[in-house]
Amino acid sequence: MSESQYIRKRESRAEHGQSRDLSYPPLPEPLAVGVYDNHAHLEIADGENPMDYREHLDRAGKVGVLGAVQVGGDLETSRWSAEVAAREPRLLAAVAIHPNEAPHYEAAGTLDAALAEIDELAARPRVRAIGETGLDFFRTDESGRAAQFRSFEAHIAMAKRHDLAMQIHDRDAHAEVIDTLLRVGAPERTVFHCFSGDAEMATLCADHGWYLSFAGTVTFKNAVNLREALSVIPRDRILVETDAPFLTPTPFRGRPNSPYLIPITLRAMAEHLEIDVSALAAHVTANTERVYGSWDDEPVEPSR
Numbered sequence: 001m002s003e004s005q006y007i008r009k010r011e012s013r014a015e016h017g018q019s020r021d022l023s024y025p026p027l028p029e030p031l032a033v034g035v036y037d038n039h040a041h042l043e044i045a046d047g048e049n050p051m052d053y054r055e056h057l058d059r060a061g062k063v064g065v066l067g068a069v070q071v072g073g074d075l076e077t078s079r080w081s082a083e084v085a086a087r088e089p090r091l092l093a094a095v096a097i098h099p100n101e102a103p104h105y106e107a108a109g110t111l112d113a114a115l116a117e118i119d120e121l122a123a124r125p126r127v128r129a130i131g132e133t134g135l136d137f138f139r140t141d142e143s144g145r146a147a148q149f150r151s152f153e154a155h156i157a158m159a160k161r162h163d164l165a166m167q168i169h170d171r172d173a174h175a176e177v178i179d180t181l182l183r184v185g186a187p188e189r190t191v192f193h194c195f196s197g198d199a200e201m202a203t204l205c206a207d208h209g210w211y212l213s214f215a216g217t218v219t220f221k222n223a224v225n226l227r228e229a230l231s232v233i234p235r236d237r238i239l240v241e242t243d244a245p246f247l248t249p250t251p252f253r254g255r256p257n258s259p260y261l262i263p264i265t266l267r268a269m270a271e272h273l274e275i276d277v278s279a280l281a282a283h284v285t286a287n288t289e290r291v292y293g294s295w296d297d298e299p300v301e302p303s304r
Contacts, residue, residue, distance in 0.1 A: 031064030033281035039241035046245035047256035073098035094129035102151035103144030131167025165189035202229035213239035216249030
């Protein structure tokens with residue numbers, strides 16, 4: 001587990017205190033129209049009875065979740081993501097150095113070598129995105145921001161060179177992320193993972209053809225800004241994700257998350273938009289396949 005992922009897991013537990021319920025929630029009602037989880041970290045064990053990626057995907061399949069994008073955040077998790085996607089037909093991979101990891105690689109003098117390896121991983125056939133990359137001014141102070149910018153721009157160049165989608169991590173850095181994309185030129189398929197902006201930012205992103213991916217946070221009572229953002233963007237720019245094992249949707253906030261809980265978030269989104277959940281699912285699935293391509297390409301080796 002990378003440092004940033006460990007921190008996020010620890011914060012998730014701390015947010016809900018020592019009494020946090022560590023059991024996985026029950027299976028939700030299945031979707032009639034299948035969707036994909038746009039962003040998950042299935043290498044991270046969580047809960048009383050941690051599941052491996054196959055168990056996560058087996059449960060997901062029972063409720064209409066067709067597959068997921070498995071996302072790396074450092075060299076170790078990016079290698080794992082690329083390797084597991086090569087043998088698992090229900091997964092595609094994203095590879096990158098997370099913005100909170102970039103300063104650590106820079107301090108060790110290994111950022112250039114790490115970026116070079118990510119570039120090599122990006123050439124693998126079932127690696128379909130560069131991510132998650134971007135800027136995080138919540139966790140990283142000014143001393144590490146130059147490394148974040150350098151890493152972000154290198155990842156943007158990679159995504160364009162390999163014609164891959166890009167998944168953006170943006171925390172407390174909305175203006176700087178957008179300025180960077182406009183200055184150097186965004187990849188054709190740019191996704192704001194776990195979108196955290198407001199309606200004004202959502203409109204700007206949609207105007208540039210960027211996609212917004214909504215996580216369980218859109219179901220949180222205080223997340224009015226996310227629901228307002230959801231209301232103003234075209235249907236063809238919407239994606240859905242878990243960020244598993246984090247950001248579990250209401251009413252299970254604080255418990256371990258998994259791709260099989262996507263139906264809860266999607267139903268909450270459809271209810272807010274006052275549209276049929278199957279209609280929204282059809283839009284989201286078409287958008288997801290437009291961004292990442294088909295999951296149906298044969299894996300390099302059989303699942304095991």
